[in-house]
Amino acid sequence: MLPLLRCVPRVLGTAVAGIRAAAPSLPLLQPASRPCARPFGLLSVRAGSVQLPGLLRPWGPCGCGCGCGGLHTEGDRAFVEFLNDEIKEEKKIQKYKSLPKMSGGWELEVNGTEAKLVQKVAGEKVTVTFNINNSIPPTYDGEEGTSEGQKVEEQEPELTSTPNFVVEVVKDGSNKALVLDCHFPEDEIGQEEEDQSDIFSIKEVSFQSTGDSDWKDTNYTLSTDSLDWGLYDHLMDFLADRGVDNTFADELVELSTALEHQEYITFLEDLKGFVKSQ
């Protein structure tokens, strides 16, 4: 079975609003069949009253007999079955069972969806922080470009996580951090292999105090949109000297993709457990 959930831009956390998986049809919303506790005659509805659909009936002991007190509908059963298959498939295609290592001596700390890479070199501490939420850009199927006879299943793109990342550089003994907000290029529709973007780019640069946990808006923030190119190249060289170069960027994508996939599978497992509520 194909990992269908991963092919469709997800509802949660995607930049593409309004694309949702097809809603299940109504029959799945009916409660699970139960052993008949009453003769058919007594199940008839009084004339004029409205029969509530299964989901809106008052909470009570679970009809499937597990005794958990939760609501188990036919739809829930199908959902759990679907999730079982999805989890199996996702684990099968999981590229890394454990997170890949970054070259260059970076120490990794992971806190949920946020990852920090830290390196101390010659009197400086460099920290790179990124969050895997909202890090997978939407993929476009390019239906017009599909050649004849090409099956849609063969066209499933490999999802990669390209999170924005923030580089902080602090020199020993200083309470000032040079903070650079970096982005991966966003794929443009119709752009093929001949894209000429840098592997990553610097978007904003600012000084922040090391003591403050929040970004201070009152500190001047340099935007690179209309920055002198020479200055920009010096900033890129500055980062490269501190290990944040194209190799680092490629490895960060691998790491982020692996972490995102891991979190996704965990989420599916949690979702399955929640829906089952056993």
Add this chain to the structure above:
Amino acid sequence: MSLVVRNLQRAVPLRRARLRENVQAVRRALGVQRFDLGVICVDNRKIQQINRIYRDKNTPTDVLSFAFHENLKAGEIPQPDFPDDYNLGDIFLGVEYIFQHCKENEDYYDILTVTATHGLCHLLGFTHSTEAEWRKMYQKEKQVLEELSRHTGTRLQPLIRDLF
């Protein structure tokens, strides 16, 4: 006008600021500072792909030029009617190829500069398909590199000195 430098590869470490500085000097020597120019640094895989697609040669190379103004006479500076046409085009530098072919006594950034000069001359209509064409291009490259050498103290030689 703008000199856009892009580094699409990770095979070879690259000092962008130094490359920019050198290419700016070449632009000044050629008198084309008012024209936009793109310099894109790529690895062997990418330059081989471009070479294959556009020249039918499935092999990496040092430089490929894509002129904005086609059919220029050798050394002709374009005289555009519109601001958007103040553009020379793009030079793809096969930095990995150049690095691999750099001799021990050669400075990598000097070779990048020499190669970029060659690429820029192509954008200005110079070619080297015949000996006569080669002579013109060689002379131009020599002139530009001598001017650069006066400022930097280096002794740069044209890329195509041994072609004919």
